[in-house]
Amino acid sequence: MKLKTIVPVLLLVLLLILGCSQSGVSHLSQADGGLPPFTSMKGTGTLSPSQNNHFSFAVFGDSQGDEKSRIMIGKIFEEINQYQPVRPVFAFCLGDIVKGKDPQDPTKHIRQKFSDYLELAKTAGVPVFNTPGNHEMDDADDIPSERMQKIYQESVGPTHGSFDYGNSHFIALNTEDVPPAGTPPPPKGVEFSFISDKQLAQLDKDLEANRDKTHIFVMMHYPMKPHRRQDILNPASLKKVINIFKKYDNIAYVFASHEHLFYNPQDPGNVETVAPFSVGDPTRYLVSGGGGAGIYVDGAEGGFHHYLIIEVDGNKISVKIHKMDG
Numbered sequence: 001m002k003l004k005t006i007v008p009v010l011l012l013v014l015l016l017i018l019g020c021s022q023s024g025v026s027h028l029s030q031a032d033g034g035l036p037p038f039t040s041m042k043g044t045g046t047l048s049p050s051q052n053n054h055f056s057f058a059v060f061g062d063s064q065g066d067e068k069s070r071i072m073i074g075k076i077f078e079e080i081n082q083y084q085p086v087r088p089v090f091a092f093c094l095g096d097i098v099k100g101k102d103p104q105d106p107t108k109h110i111r112q113k114f115s116d117y118l119e120l121a122k123t124a125g126v127p128v129f130n131t132p133g134n135h136e137m138d139d140a141d142d143i144p145s146e147r148m149q150k151i152y153q154e155s156v157g158p159t160h161g162s163f164d165y166g167n168s169h170f171i172a173l174n175t176e177d178v179p180p181a182g183t184p185p186p187p188k189g190v191e192f193s194f195i196s197d198k199q200l201a202q203l204d205k206d207l208e209a210n211r212d213k214t215h216i217f218v219m220m221h222y223p224m225k226p227h228r229r230q231d232i233l234n235p236a237s238l239k240k241v242i243n244i245f246k247k248y249d250n251i252a253y254v255f256a257s258h259e260h261l262f263y264n265p266q267d268p269g270n271v272e273t274v275a276p277f278s279v280g281d282p283t284r285y286l287v288s289g290g291g292g293a294g295i296y297v298d299g300a301e302g303g304f305h306h307y308l309i310i311e312v313d314g315n316k317i318s319v320k321i322h323k324m325d326g
Contacts, residue, residue, distance in 0.1 A: 038161025061094030061257025095133025
């Protein structure tokens, strides 16, 4: 092959490699033992390559419920689509997109619920990701099942994984892994949740491979630092996650939902603002479960429908709370 023919081909290959490195897929492949690539919910679009290290994204959780809840999440998607001055590049839901675990609910109805939600999610105008919750993963006995996991994967997308964007790395954990036979129940008064040792090993390798990222964001359904003790991640899984997290100093934020409210354990009495974050600050934890499901505390305790806008600007991160009620 002549040199003038080879050079354009090599340039094309180089451009493809560079494009893939910014396309939102984690650098560590599942074959290396890390987390699998995490993609947006079906039909909501794909993440475009990042242009710089200044961008924003939306976060919310728990939009499951009745028609009133659907109206609320529809309004949140509408606001995300029209957000000013610059629309977020993507949105991240923290689980419970439907009220799925119904003993009288046959498979076809669960699939229809997912389809209805995805039609709403498309109106956001940006890719929408979801880290699943108990209502997506649990069967009628409130335990994650292979049946429900399969329906979710076929209807919505992957249950866990990671991707890159700008100077940041995003991790979605599935706190509703299907437990092996003989898995002990959580302590009395705590709901069932479970992260498998396989997923935890993937998490550790993924974090190790991304020590060079300025910020790491972790998304999960069950919170590590909840408003109510009964809503905490199963202590057995919680201990293992804590032991992994403490090895890494670039985990900026851990977002969770499950609780239908806003809660900032770093500043519990403040439901209006979140302090700015800078590289070197300790990991922050936030609960955002105001995406449409019924609220069970008053507004002064964070009981309001809302979504968050997270703005990354180089080494700094800001969080804005957007209330939907009143």
